[in-house]
Amino acid sequence: MENLAQLVPLVIIAPLIGMLINLFLGKYLGERGVGMVAIGAALIAFVVAVLLLVQQTATGYAPVVVEIPFFSRWIDVPAAALYIGWQFRVDTLSVTMMLVVAGVGSLIHFYATGYMHGDSMYPRFFVYLNMFLVFMMLLVTGNNFLVLFIGWEGVGFCSYILISFWWDRAQKDKQFGTVGWKNSLAGRKAFIVNRVGDFGLLIALFLTFWTFGTLDFYKPGEVPIQSVHEQTRVIEVVRTDETAPAPASPALDEPHPAAMGVFNQAEQMMAEGATVSFGSITMPIQTVLTLIALFMLLGVTGKSAQIPLFVWLPDAMAGPTPVSALIHAATMVTAGVYLIVRSQVFYHYAPFASGVVTLVGAVTALVGGFIALGQWDIKKVLAYSTVSQLGFMVAAAGIGAYTAAMFHLAAHALFKALLFLGSGVVIHAVEHGYHHVQHLKEGEHHAEHGGDAPEDEEEPFDPQDMRNMGGLKASMRRTYWFYLIGALALAGIFPLAGFWSKDEILAEGLMRGFVEGDLVGYIAFGLLFISALLTAFYMGRQVILVFHGQPRTEAARYAGERAYGMRVMVNVLAVLAVGTVVFGFINVASGFWVVDRIIRPHVFADWLQHTVVYAHPANALMGVAILAVAGAVIMILAARSIYLHRPVVEGDKDPLQVNPQTEGLFALANARMFWDEIYDKYIVVPFTRAGHWLADRLDSAFLHDFVHDVLLVKTFNGVARLLGRPVDLGIIDGAVNGLGRLAQAIAGPLGRLQTGYVRVYALSVFIGALLVIVLLLLPLLQVMGGN
């Protein structure tokens, strides 16, 4: 059982191998082969995740750190005391995330084999999907912030390439025609907006490393220590691993700081009231933790689409629907929530930052829910709903309800994947219906005009516009029921998964305000409650517009769920629908009417608590539950009464728009509260202007024309000319030429000595020899003469 944990690298290696196979052999495998490889990879990851679940349960939830060979000292810089190993962490939190990612991921792989059928880039799509799984698994299994960050960036990149998957789709504008590349622009926007968030995360990581000298969550064998101050809220202190050297009271025997992970160090430093020195500035540890938490929050707002960085997510819906479901609803966007829950110790000791997190989440939930009211695009509604639900999770994490946050994360992954995939089926069906109608029309045309009718311009038909749908219930019965289950779960209707998770968040918010007298709790509860009502309304509106009433276009009339590839898609919906129905019961709030006596309450909370020490099981507030469900039902009925008998076709106004009292509100929601426009006006345009100014004035005019051309080039040319003409040509060349001329002048007369006649040379040698002899003899003569 212990050894099962060693399997954890497989959750990364399996998708990696699948990705490589499809990358290099994809074009030879055919659709079926590619699909099987990709699904197989995802399924292996899922099976491993299940085995890890078994392992955790069997070994008393002891966290295990798995090191992989060759990478145990992955980054090793002794000069900076920077030691980072590539370690995997198997604990209840990471296993939860693995199960969500691999479970929903596998289902979506199945679905995608149907959805992408016939696409020319079929293998590439699965390469990207598997690559996403690789990075997402890195993100959730890493035992330190750096591995997490690599996964974080990797999933961001996968998100980018998958949003832009159909990169050549043009952006159509009724007035101007083609105005850019819709999908590429959306992908770019997602990437750039996320960079802003990643900057925050990076700063948080730098601060973390500076403060703690390591990035590991926990060292191998280390267990989370509960702070001495926190005994009141903790139900049960979990000592998971008896054999591990349990750090006793932090003050007694002080281990070396780097021997502990960041979280236990944070606990200990908080207990000691330590300070952290940043050069000339010294801050108490709590301030540092608050800073880390706030910078981390910036990262979260980027990845998890919170205010102010949520604008990329709705545009990301341009990508293929499986991508929207997997990356932009179920898994990647929840990475931010995972990050907060993983760093719960930081947030726990940074109440101010937690308050900010709560407010950001709650306001995002409200804004997302409000904008969703006014959207016509079936996927845009779900996108804003995702923004809103992520707001719920973030707010829950902010008020310290980590269980509720993770619970909602998992439940949302199920039902939002269900809704997105359902919307994909609907879009597919309407598209097929449209093509069918076109086909019929052409036939008629040919019959009437004898086949030489002028080709009329293809009218832009939007298969995602809910006004083009209606009445799909009759032709798509199975899809309708599954979609309805998802929608009701999202609306929070008992006893579906969404009810349990959302209700827990609401109850936690109210409890936070009520028990601890915390204003933030009340605010969160209020905002989230309104958001929940809005959720019910826009989901009611969507279901009624799409499935009820009469078909409003020919395309909708001919839509059906029997086309090739549809069957596997609808089957996936069935699995997710079952999950949506069942899942909520794993975390029944204690004290909930009869249910908590039939089913063991808060199983999920107990499970999670082994890792997330500040998580706590929730008590049910029956009043809140009844209020929320009643409110949701009323909102659904209101939506029904507004939309059911007022068929709106494309170009028409929404019934809310016709009513003068709600006209303004609807317009505001329809225009997405002008977020994009505001960003355009106050950030993008000034930024572009600044860019132009920098380019034209500073770079081109000043730096290039003046500094470079005038100052540098002119001066240089002047100096060069000076050096060239008088110095080089005059002095140096003169000297060299002068020497040459001198040699020539001397050589001229001397050369005449060289007659070329051998005898002359011989003679001169003799004469020379004679002279030498004479010179040698002269002194002798003198000596002799002297004597």
Added chain:
Amino acid sequence: MEPIPVFVPTELYLALAVVLFVMGALGVVIRRSAILIFMSIELMLNAGNLAIVAFARHWGQVGGQVLVFFVMTVAAAEVAVGLALIVTIFRSRRSINVDELHQMEG
């Protein structure tokens, strides 16, 4: 009857050497045929050899005799190289008149 020791004085050897050397030198300077110039050079070399051997006998030392062997070896090598040169020059110019070979003039 005892053989009469014939003692030739060293001066005579030297005189012969000088005569030979001057003949050689004059030959080099005066003659036009490369072969003859070459022979004159050999003459000068042998004049030198004669002088060295004479001095060696005069001082009763063997070093001079040994040196002469070396000179003769070098002379033989020089003949080989020199004759080859002359043959080549003759082949290219059909003449070995050194007065016609004055391309090296300045």
